Amino acid sequence: MRQKAIFYHAGCPVCVDAEQQLATALDTSRFDVEIVHLGEQKSRLGEAEAAGVKSVPALVLGGLPLHVNFGAALADLR
Numbered sequence: 001m002r003q004k005a006i007f008y009h010a011g012c013p014v015c016v017d018a019e020q021q022l023a024t025a026l027d028t029s030r031f032d033v034e035i036v037h038l039g040e041q042k043s044r045l046g047e048a049e050a051a052g053v054k055s056v057p058a059l060v061l062g063g064l065p066l067h068v069n070f071g072a073a074l075a076d077l078r
Contacts, residue, residue: 004034009056052064054074057069
C-alpha cells in the first residue's frame with residue numbers, strides 16, 4: 001500500500017524549487033504524491049494547519065509535517 005505525501009506550497013520561487021527538487025524525487029511506487037498550491041487553493045489552508053504545517057514549502061509525509069525551507073508563513077497566505 002502506498003503512503004500519502006502532500007507537498008504544500010505558495011508558488012514562490014523557494015517553494016517551486018523545493019517542489020522540483022523534493023516532491024518530484026519521491027518514489028511514486030511507495031508514495032501517492034499530491035501537490036497543493038495554497039495560493040490558489042486557500043480552502044485547504046485549514047487542512048495544512050491541522051496537519052501541523054506552519055510555513056511553506058512543507059511536505060506532510062506519514063502524517064508528519066516536514067518544513068523544507070521558509071517561503072511564507074501560513075498566516076501570510078490568509
